[in-house]
Amino acid sequence: MKQIARDSLHTVRLQLNGVERGAACAARTLLSDFLREGLGATGTHVGCEHGVCGACTVQIDGVAQRSCMTLAVQAEGRHIDTVEGLCDADGPLSDLQAAFQRHHALQCGFCTAGILMSCDDYLRRRPDPTEAEVREMLSGHLCRCTGYTPIVRAVLEIAAQRGAAQAANAASNAASNAASPISVTSSTGS
Numbered sequence: 513m514k515q516i517a518r519d520s521l522h523t524v525r526l527q528l529n530g531v532e533r534g535a536a537c538a539a540r541t542l543l544s545d546f547l548r549e550g551l552g553a554t555g556t557h558v559g560c561e562h563g564v565c566g567a568c569t570v571q572i573d574g575v576a577q578r579s580c581m582t583l584a585v586q587a588e589g590r591h592i593d594t595v596e597g598l599c600d601a602d603g604p605l606s607d608l609q610a611a612f613q614r615h616h617a618l619q620c621g622f623c624t625a626g627i628l629m630s631c632d633d634y635l636r637r638r639p640d641p642t643e644a645e646v647r648e649m650l651s652g653h654l655c656r657c658t659g660y661t662p663i664v665r666a667v668l669e670i671a672a673q674r675g676a677a678q679a680a681n682a683a684s685n686a687a688s689n690a691a692s693p694i695s696v697t698s699s700t701g702s
């Protein structure tokens with residue numbers, strides 16, 4: 513088996529919120545620490561460091577995962593999305609972030625980055641969840657402040673808003689297709 517010196521450094525390159533980034537780290541460095549200390553992306557928080565609290569959740573190739581349970585070297589060449597990527601630094605909040613603000617779905621905010629990254633992934637996969645399903649998804653996160661109910665309200669509101677917008681788009685497309693039907697010409701040959 514190949515032996516790796518305890519303190520040997522490895523250069524890890526990845527796409528962080530769509531931007532190519534890289535830094536050197538030890539083989540045992542956690543992705544959570546690499547993001548915060550190696551790349552300066554401190555939006556990702558670290559709580560329990562053993563996969564329980566969910567504070568460190570990021571998206572790896574679009575899937576919400578614990579960055580404290582992932583080695584930085586495992587993220588080589590992957591797409592990592594963190595809370596910093598949910599909206600532009602000087603732009604408006606994403607619809608999900610704005611809903612959290614409206615519903616007071618955060619207080620101290622320590623859990624919030626991880627919860628947002630899970631919810632963002634979840635709503636892509638499950639655009640029309642029930643309250644029970646949202647609560648089950650949130651069971652992977654610990655929040656000591658909110659009691660979870662405002663978070664559930666925010667997620668359900670965004671699911672409903674996105675669903676309504678999608679239905680309105682579909683109706684508008686159907687109406688414009690009906691207004692300009694595709695003409696079918698038959699060819700008799702020559």
Ligand code: FES
Pocket residue numbers: 557558559560561562563564565566567568569578579580581
């Ligand atoms: S810090 Fe990763 S799950 Fe708690």
Ligand code: FES
Pocket residue numbers: 617618619620621622623624654655656657658
């Ligand atoms: S807002 Fe404080 S832990 Fe969730």
